[in-house]
Amino acid sequence: MLNEELRFLKQTIYDFSTKEIAPKALNIEENGIDSDIIFRMVEMGFMGAVAPTEYDGSALDNAGYAVLLEEIAKNSPSLAFYLMIQNSFVIMPILKYGSEEQKRIVIHEIAKGEASGTLIYSDILDTVDDQILTIKDGKISGTKNYVMNSSGKYFILNTNEDGKNRLLLIKSGGSKGKEHAKLGFRGISFSPVSFDTTAGLSDYIGTGDGKKLLSEIIDNSAIAMSAIALGMSESVISKAIEYSKVRYAFGYPLADFQPLAFAMSETYGELNIMRNELYRIATSPLDLQDALTIKHNLIELAKKSSKLAIQIHGGYGYLEDFGIEKFYRDSMFLSVLSGNRVAELTAISNMIFGAEVAKI
Amino acid sequence: MDFSISPELEEFRNKVRSFALREFTEELKHKHDEEESYPEEIRKKVFKDGLVDVSKPWEMLITMEEFCRVDPGLGLSSIVSLFGNEILMFHGSDYQREKYLEKVWKGDLISGFAVTEPNAGSDVAGISSYMKNNGDGTWLLNGGKMFITNGTIADIFLTLVRSSPVDVAKKHHGLSMVIVEKNMKGFSANKIKGKMGVRATNTGELSFDNVVIPESNIVGEIGKGFYYVMEFFNISRIYVAAQAVGIAQGALDYILNYVAVNKKTGNDMADKELTSFLIAEVTTRVEAARLLTYRAASLLFKFTPDPVATSIAKYYAAETATYATEKAMELLGIDGVTTDLERLYRDAKITEIWEGTSEIEKLTIARMLIKNKIKEVEQHA
Ligand SMILES: Cc1cc2nc3c(=O)[nH]c(=O)nc-3n(C[C@H](O)[C@H](O)[C@H](O)COP(=O)(O)OP(=O)(O)OC[C@H]3O[C@@H](n4cnc5c(N)ncnc54)[C@H](O)[C@@H]3O)c2cc1C
Numbered sequence: 001m002l003n004e005e006l007r008f009l010k011q012t013i014y015d016f017s018t019k020e021i022a023p024k025a026l027n028i029e030e031n032g033i034d035s036d037i038i039f040r041m042v043e044m045g046f047m048g049a050v051a052p053t054e055y056d057g058s059a060l061d062n063a064g065y066a067v068l069l070e071e072i073a074k075n076s077p078s079l080a081f082y083l084m085i086q087n088s089f090v091i092m093p094i095l096k097y098g099s100e101e102q103k104r105i106v107i108h109e110i111a112k113g114e115a116s117g118t119l120i121y122s123d124i125l126d127t128v129d130d131q132i133l134t135i136k137d138g139k140i141s142g143t144k145n146y147v148m149n150s151s152g153k154y155f156i157l158n159t160n161e162d163g164k165n166r167l168l169l170i171k172s173g174g175s176k177g178k179e180h181a182k183l184g185f186r187g188i189s190f191s192p193v194s195f196d197t198t199a200g201l202s203d204y205i206g207t208g209d210g211k212k213l214l215s216e217i218i219d220n221s222a223i224a225m226s227a228i229a230l231g232m233s234e235s236v237i238s239k240a241i242e243y244s245k246v247r248y249a250f251g252y253p254l255a256d257f258q259p260l261a262f263a264m265s266e267t268y269g270e271l272n273i274m275r276n277e278l279y280r281i282a283t284s285p286l287d288l289q290d291a292l293t294i295k296h297n298l299i300e301l302a303k304k305s306s307k308l309a310i311q312i313h314g315g316y317g318y319l320e321d322f323g324i325e326k327f328y329r330d331s332m333f334l335s336v337l338s339g340n341r342v343a344e345l346t347a348i349s350n351m352i353f354g355a356e357v358a359k360i
Numbered sequence: 361m362d363f364s365i366s367p368e369l370e371e372f373r374n375k376v377r378s379f380a381l382r383e384f385t386e387e388l389k390h391k392h393d394e395e396e397s398y399p400e401e402i403r404k405k406v407f408k409d410g411l412v413d414v415s416k417p418w419e420m421l422i423t424m425e426e427f428c429r430v431d432p433g434l435g436l437s438s439i440v441s442l443f444g445n446e447i448l449m450f451h452g453s454d455y456q457r458e459k460y461l462e463k464v465w466k467g468d469l470i471s472g473f474a475v476t477e478p479n480a481g482s483d484v485a486g487i488s489s490y491m492k493n494n495g496d497g498t499w500l501l502n503g504g505k506m507f508i509t510n511g512t513i514a515d516i517f518l519t520l521v522r523s524s525p526v527d528v529a530k531k532h533h534g535l536s537m538v539i540v541e542k543n544m545k546g547f548s549a550n551k552i553k554g555k556m557g558v559r560a561t562n563t564g565e566l567s568f569d570n571v572v573i574p575e576s577n578i579v580g581e582i583g584k585g586f587y588y589v590m591e592f593f594n595i596s597r598i599y600v601a602a603q604a605v606g607i608a609q610g611a612l613d614y615i616l617n618y619v620a621v622n623k624k625t626g627n628d629m630a631d632k633e634l635t636s637f638l639i640a641e642v643t644t645r646v647e648a649a650r651l652l653t654y655r656a657a658s659l660l661f662k663f664t665p666d667p668v669a670t671s672i673a674k675y676y677a678a679e680t681a682t683y684a685t686e687k688a689m690e691l692l693g694i695d696g697v698t699t700d701l702e703r704l705y706r707d708a709k710i711t712e713i714w715e716g717t718s719e720i721e722k723l724t725i726a727r728m729l730i731k732n733k734i735k736e737v738e739q740h741a
Contacts, residue, residue, distance in 0.1 A: 181697075335689075
């Protein structure tokens, strides 16, 4: 399926992920992504994976970027999601909608590991207790509740000025609140962020409606999120398969019990079908319906396979040290962070029906 | 046939629910989850308020359900201190009952039930801890246990050990139940850290290094241990089913509250059919799990336990607990990940693992049914 160039890239990142990330995966969960890892990410060109070379990026295309996230997610979903935040949530929107100056400064700093950023997109997630930030008399103040990588420097978010929604890049003036309890991606900070700054320290990005742009950014990250879900499923199901060969019960390896072997084989098969589909989509001209569909299916698969893997590991599956349970938490968190599920299912349905459906 | 719950039991339910809502504060729920520490102070209160009374099994069951509905970690911790007591109740000597059981019932001693070993969980008869007869009225125990609830806080452990060499054809023979005390020489316990959920409960790894077991600490008959464990599972699995029903109900509470709050703030989610179907599907399963659990319990409490009914209840209720927490998480989305639902989601999964995995429950159900059918066919022939 993958051409030679992609296969080579995959092997390189696989080796890197296995040698350098796997041994640090548990530490990332406990203490976050440290500067050594960021340094290596920069050296490998992963921080600015999708940025053009003129902004110090690696200029990976959709498929290359998917390969990167898939291979990193196998060992550390937290790190993969962090890279996705930098690339899909910050670099890509700036490339697409931003000014030359934003590109030169922000993308450069991220690619060099000098700063990191994030996207605040709770505005499109249908939350109960989260409000759109308003700008009044050139002043921005207020709190956003759900911010991933809240310890970063740059924040891209939707704001409202005089009744108009606009996408804003805040360059300073955000202060991080108390960490939330973290269901998943424990290696990434997640907390409220309070803003108290002037408009001078921030720039608008693009000219369109802020909420619409947020949706577009999330839509455009579908392949990246799919790749993370794919890497997670692959990793966790392979661990279950290996474990079931060496763990014995009632005198037989677990793999000898039909329901267990069949459940793992079935999941493994689904995984391969979906991998092929993902890379077909990633190497074709963008088709939103396909991209959203594969995202939903792969995230469901990640949830299903991590649940199966815990079960296969029995009591050991329930312990952090075995590195299985984190996939159960991370896959659900990925599902939650992946976008507005109902809105996306509606969009898919509308495309299929060729009309506005699913309103009731 | 009567599916009603007596007014007294309903009143008791209200009482334990208010207790849980009052005592399981946000602060304590967070603290014990984060620190993986045992809530001894809550356990003391639970006993003081008389919420744990083994002579009233229905009340025990309702306590389990309502406590887990609010917080499984704190809830379980405060009642699991009598884990395994039924084995002593049925098979303990007068000496054992007086020395241990009565104190466990009062909450003055903490007990544990130690079967699982690093290499044998589901396969109970596959354990290898071995007790050798010294011939002087004492036995010498060597080996270890894994994943033992109350592992580093219990005073005594009802421990399954091998007491004669394995007969490969009859592995479940030659197993015995003994009481190991934490103060015995050669006993040690290590806390197991880093559980995904039920983190307020204490879990440990036990090790027996030439522990001398006096004859008086052997429970019931030597060689009958496997049967006592299976008999005990008929009881404990019903309580796990009640845990699972409580967790599933807790998730449903989240769903309904969330939809109601959204309705109030003008979000039209409550009016969408997707939401209606979700509420109906989760509620139906929770209700079914509860009825199966109560049915299995009613058979047990009338002293006619039915392992099929028990395993059906445990298997289905546990599946419902994980299902309901998943659905709740998906509906609440980002609004759910910072609430107690996040913890409930982590807690739920354990019910499909401990006290017999779902796979083992399925095997129990099918094997019993097939065995009974064969008997029936043979009688007709
Ligand atoms: C937090 C916690 C607390 C616990 N507390 C206690 C305690 O207090 N006392 C105690 O004795 N134990 C306790 N346990 C252990 C628990 O009961 C075991 O983990 C459980 O019985 C499964 O055993 P295992 O982990 O060895 O898994 P295994 O037996 O290795 O099973 C692994 C997987 O294989 C499946 N499997 C096994 N055999 C078959 C088969 N024939 N057919 C199909 N599938 C099969 C299992 O269902 C499971 O999915 C606890 C565990 C945990 C995590």
